[in-house]
Amino acid sequence: MSSPSRMLPATIWQRELVEFLQRRRALVIKLSFPLLIGMPLILGGAPLFSAATALTMLFAVIGAVGSAAVLSRERSTGLALRYRTLPVRPGRLLFERLATNAAIDFLQIVPALILIGIRSPAGFAWWPALILTVAAVLAIGNLLGAVASILSDSPGEVMLFVFVPLLPAFFLSGLFTPFSDPVLLTVSRLLPFSYLHQSLLGALGGHPNLFPWETALGGAGFLVGAGGLIGLFGRRVVEAD
Amino acid sequence: MFEVSLDLQAGEVIGLMGPNGSGKSTLLRVLATVDAPQAGTVSWFGRNDRRDPSVRRRLGIVLDQPAHFEQMTGYQNAWFFAGQLGLSGEVAAPRLEELFRWAGLWDARDQRAGAYSLGMKRKLSLVEALVHRPEILLLDEPTLALDYRAELDLIERIQLVSLTGAAVILATNDVHLAERICDRVLFLHQGRIIREGHVPTLLSELAGSKEVELQMHSPVPLENLRALPSVEAANVEGDTLHVVLARGTNPAEVLAVLNGTADLVSTMRVRRPNLGDLFLKLTGVALPAGE
Numbered sequence: 001m002s003s004p005s006r007m008l009p010a011t012i013w014q015r016e017l018v019e020f021l022q023r024r025r026a027l028v029i030k031l032s033f034p035l036l037i038g039m040p041l042i043l044g045g046a047p048l049f050s051a052a053t054a055l056t057m058l059f060a061v062i063g064a065v066g067s068a069a070v071l072s073r074e075r076s077t078g079l080a081l082r083y084r085t086l087p088v089r090p091g092r093l094l095f096e097r098l099a100t101n102a103a104i105d106f107l108q109i110v111p112a113l114i115l116i117g118i119r120s121p122a123g124f125a126w127w128p129a130l131i132l133t134v135a136a137v138l139a140i141g142n143l144l145g146a147v148a149s150i151l152s153d154s155p156g157e158v159m160l161f162v163f164v165p166l167l168p169a170f171f172l173s174g175l176f177t178p179f180s181d182p183v184l185l186t187v188s189r190l191l192p193f194s195y196l197h198q199s200l201l202g203a204l205g206g207h208p209n210l211f212p213w214e215t216a217l218g219g220a221g222f223l224v225g226a227g228g229l230i231g232l233f234g235r236r237v238v239e240a241d
Numbered sequence: 242m243f244e245v246s247l248d249l250q251a252g253e254v255i256g257l258m259g260p261n262g263s264g265k266s267t268l269l270r271v272l273a274t275v276d277a278p279q280a281g282t283v284s285w286f287g288r289n290d291r292r293d294p295s296v297r298r299r300l301g302i303v304l305d306q307p308a309h310f311e312q313m314t315g316y317q318n319a320w321f322f323a324g325q326l327g328l329s330g331e332v333a334a335p336r337l338e339e340l341f342r343w344a345g346l347w348d349a350r351d352q353r354a355g356a357y358s359l360g361m362k363r364k365l366s367l368v369e370a371l372v373h374r375p376e377i378l379l380l381d382e383p384t385l386a387l388d389y390r391a392e393l394d395l396i397e398r399i400q401l402v403s404l405t406g407a408a409v410i411l412a413t414n415d416v417h418l419a420e421r422i423c424d425r426v427l428f429l430h431q432g433r434i435i436r437e438g439h440v441p442t443l444l445s446e447l448a449g450s451k452e453v454e455l456q457m458h459s460p461v462p463l464e465n466l467r468a469l470p471s472v473e474a475a476n477v478e479g480d481t482l483h484v485v486l487a488r489g490t491n492p493a494e495v496l497a498v499l500n501g502t503a504d505l506v507s508t509m510r511v512r513r514p515n516l517g518d519l520f521l522k523l524t525g526v527a528l529p530a531g532e
Contacts, residue, residue, distance in 0.1 A: 007317070008316075008320045008330075010321060010323070010330070011324060015310065015321050018313060078306040078307075081275055081308065085300070086297065086325050087294035089292055
């Protein structure tokens with residue numbers, strides 16, 4: 001892989017990466033977008049709870065919107081059919097694609113994460129949890145986008161479908177108001193966004209309700225769960241017309 | 242809704258012919274493992290699992306809509322599919338060079354696939370379908386958007402592929418292509434195979450018949466024509482009237498039948514009937530021209 005024009009992808013993850021690197025304008029926008037939104041939140045003195053809320057929503061949306069737009073566009077251009085002719089089982093195909101997309105999304109977020117580290121070096125105890133919960137939210141977001149892409153061939157409509165479950169999920173994760181009600185608190189612990197919110201709050205120097213190890217465990221659980229769900233939804237997503 | 246039973250022999254070239262909506266593309270998609278049949282089974286190399294990677298590695302598929310990763314170059318696209326189909330770089334590189342040169346795409350190999358013309362995209366699809374030397378090659382409208390030279394090259398390549406033992410199934414309404422390279426042709430109409438046979442056998446059914454093409458200035462009553470014993474089939478497509486005449490009939494009789502409306506005919510052409518005429522005779526429906 002010497003220069004972009006000579007990069008020769010033979011596997012699904014290599015192809016995703018090559019396409020990402022060759023879309024230069026999109027590459028610049030994708031890499032700068034989380035930083036531009038994250039910078040005032042992280043360095044601008046915003047209340048830590050609100051900054052963690054906004055960053056959680058940003059990371060979830062980055063995960064969901066990218067895969068939703070790409071997969072719905074592929075359905076309308078006929079590329080989805082080409083994928084269906086590949087000698088790869090649907091579950092593995094979707095897993096490889098979404099895992100690569102989530103990894104690329106993670107790369108987009110790295111500059112914002114570095115800013116968090118610079119702003120609050122004392123929050124490093126939260127970093128293993130932060131990395132796990134970011135990965136989990138990106139994986140879940142990508143899966144959500146992939147499932148939403150079944151609903152329409154129009155990327156615009158698919159974006160709307162992505163937000164329909166996301167917005168109530170953000171509320172139920174306690175992103176807008178900290179929950180004291182035990183039922184709502186339990187519900188929030190069943191959603192991956194609450195763990196990311198907690199780890200961001202911790203990494204930013206705030207006072208989360210959970211310990212770092214609890215958050216890390218939650219993140220790891222959702223990451224494994226996302227992997228299983230992607231395998232489960234593989235056939236439905238890959239073979240949807 | 243199909244009632245299709247089809248056995249495929251090594252080296253055989255089969256043509257699926259039928260008008261739009263007859264089900265030929267649907268059948269091809271089922272054979273290409275893209276779709277599951279609504280009922281019944283399809284077996285590839287003795288296996289019923291259409292998702293079996295070992296089955297798909299033995300198929301070469303060109304769907305009607307050429308779809309590529311538009312941000313990647315033509316060569317990157319082909320390299321990716323070669324890799325997915327199990328070829329190592331050492332094997333893929335010389336094969337791709339040979340195929341790109343054959344398709345006339347070698348000089349454009351580093352251009353983005355999105356910048357390719359439709360004809361180039363279809364040639365790229367062919368390259369991708371041939372690179373792993375499939376045992377069954379499935380082609381949907383393979384000559385669409387190809388120029389005459391490319392069409393001749395394609396015919397040559399299909400014949401070569403068939404000689405090496407691969408079976409070829411092509412969905413096409415290009416009667417000349419079908420007559421030239423197909424061993425067997427299946428006529429599909431309304432989701433069913435209405436006639437199947439070797440090309441010479443099918444054409445012999447029309448031996449001695451004539452196909453008359455009349456360009457009309459105004460509509461003509463088809464019923465009057467169809468009622469004539471000498472008319473085997475008649476159909477109107479746009480302003481063109483197609484009539485298949487039985488053996489021994491003088492084409493001038495058609496003009497006589499039009500009685501008084503002959504002055505409405507702008508051109509008249511008589512030719513040897515082809516597979517399209519047989520389809521017209523069997524169904525009363527003309528195969529779309531130019532597909």
